[in-house]
Amino acid sequence: MFLRDRSDNPPVEKKVVSLRKHLRVIERTYVNNLDSDYTERIESLGKRFKYDENCQELWGEPEFSTLYGTPLFEQASPSQRLALNHLYWVGQYNHTANAEANTMLYNQVTTGVFEHIGGYETLCDELNFETSQERFHIATFQRIGYRTKLAVLGKDSLGNGSSKLRNSQKKIRKLLPKPLEKKLSTRWTSEESTSLQDGVARALTRVMYGRSPTYFSNYLSARMTQPVPTATGGLAGNTASPSVMKLITQVWGSSPFMACHYYVMRMVANMSLKAYEHQYFKRFKELERKGRDVALPTAVSHYHLLDEAFHTTMSQVIAQQVYHDMPEPTAAEKLIANLIVLQGLRGVVGGLSAWLPMTFRDDKYFMSPLYRLLQSPLFGFSQEDALYWMEKCLCQEHEGFHSNLRNHQALLATFQRFFVELDYLWPSNREVEPMTVGGSLERALHRNTQAFKDFLVSVE
Numbered sequence: 001m002f003l004r005d006r007s008d009n010p011p012v013e014k015k016v017v018s019l020r021k022h023l024r025v026i027e028r029t030y031v032n033n034l035d036s037d038y039t040e041r042i043e044s045l046g047k048r049f050k051y052d053e054n055c056q057e058l059w060g061e062p063e064f065s066t067l068y069g070t071p072l073f074e075q076a077s078p079s080q081r082l083a084l085n086h087l088y089w090v091g092q093y094n095h096t097a098n099a100e101a102n103t104m105l106y107n108q109v110t111t112g113v114f115e116h117i118g119g120y121e122t123l124c125d126e127l128n129f130e131t132s133q134e135r136f137h138i139a140t141f142q143r144i145g146y147r148t149k150l151a152v153l154g155k156d157s158l159g160n161g162s163s164k165l166r167n168s169q170k171k172i173r174k175l176l177p178k179p180l181e182k183k184l185s186t187r188w189t190s191e192e193s194t195s196l197q198d199g200v201a202r203a204l205t206r207v208m209y210g211r212s213p214t215y216f217s218n219y220l221s222a223r224m225t226q227p228v229p230t231a232t233g234g235l236a237g238n239t240a241s242p243s244v245m246k247l248i249t250q251v252w253g254s255s256p257f258m259a260c261h262y263y264v265m266r267m268v269a270n271m272s273l274k275a276y277e278h279q280y281f282k283r284f285k286e287l288e289r290k291g292r293d294v295a296l297p298t299a300v301s302h303y304h305l306l307d308e309a310f311h312t313t314m315s316q317v318i319a320q321q322v323y324h325d326m327p328e329p330t331a332a333e334k335l336i337a338n339l340i341v342l343q344g345l346r347g348v349v350g351g352l353s354a355w356l357p358m359t360f361r362d363d364k365y366f367m368s369p370l371y372r373l374l375q376s377p378l379f380g381f382s383q384e385d386a387l388y389w390m391e392k393c394l395c396q397e398h399e400g401f402h403s404n405l406r407n408h409q410a411l412l413a414t415f416q417r418f419f420v421e422l423d424y425l426w427p428s429n430r431e432v433e434p435m436t437v438g439g440s441l442e443r444a445l446h447r448n449t450q451a452f453k454d455f456l457v458s459v460e
Ligand SMILES: [Fe+2]
Pocket: 100, 133, 134, 137, 138, 304, 307, 308
């Protein structure tokens, strides 16, 4: 079996791939994922969820609570601490839902590249199957999140939450693979017209790959009259602006090497998710062993981790192994791949949060949510008291920082074990330098103090 263009062009690379160990891993992953698939279970748990039936239990370990280790957490009542444990789940899975919406898009963009190459049919089948699983995951996270926020924070703090939820579910439906889309009677249409940004993104990729690149994504080819699809939230949203992401979409969809590179960034999401999901998984197992009741969100996390284990294997295999089968990257591709990793690491894990465990972004991005939380019915602080507690929690040393630094060290080691295998990366990227730089208490205090000053000006 040769790496070849399915359109009967001559083989481009005489590499025998059939005996490769990683192809067997992909076969096994696909069969096992089809076999195990927990999407129905996850969906039914989500549909049954009522906050008042689940509000008496911790959903995760106390260390995985919003504001954990801060002076405010120390003086919070038991019921407030319980609610903070629930809100942590909601916040993390809101982020996960956004990241998985990215996955739905880019799985299809890159599958459209792999479809051109013989020998990777199972890989494409698995990626399509993963895309269909993510839709159910996302809908469940959103449903539990919405009901919990409504119960804990009240209708006012949701703003136009319900219409936001409806809109985001509409967007998710637009990302469905065609066969699934028909089944659910939704339509693939876009009312937006193409813009200058789309023209620029397409022109730049023509400069890199010529007028009709051999491997150009079938998914993107079918949408040439529409805007270049892009992601605005999740990991992609933290990596680059939507217009830069359009260019990245085009590049990931133009060559087999770049399509494999997308899975480096997907693996960043997989590793970040597992860092907080695994404790829910362990909690579920422990409670099940003792024959005790399990809160529904804990069960959702448990089954989600089981589905995601297959996705993580795929990300790792494609990012670390499959790219070796592909034509060598050009100098421009190597440069772009490194820049995406650099920006992605800076945006996703380049800081240290004082009040959100296992979150490694600067708190300047989370000032408004914290301010709203402190003035919500859960705390009911006046503006003056809310600002007092923000200063204490963000700009002064406390146990929450130290606890999150320990989380940081553990995740950094995981990242380094993954990145060291990628021979085309700059040494600073292979060593995950942007994350190392972010893991500093002094730096976080300094940056939070500055961000808090700016925030004070904005609310005065
Ligand atoms: Fe998922």
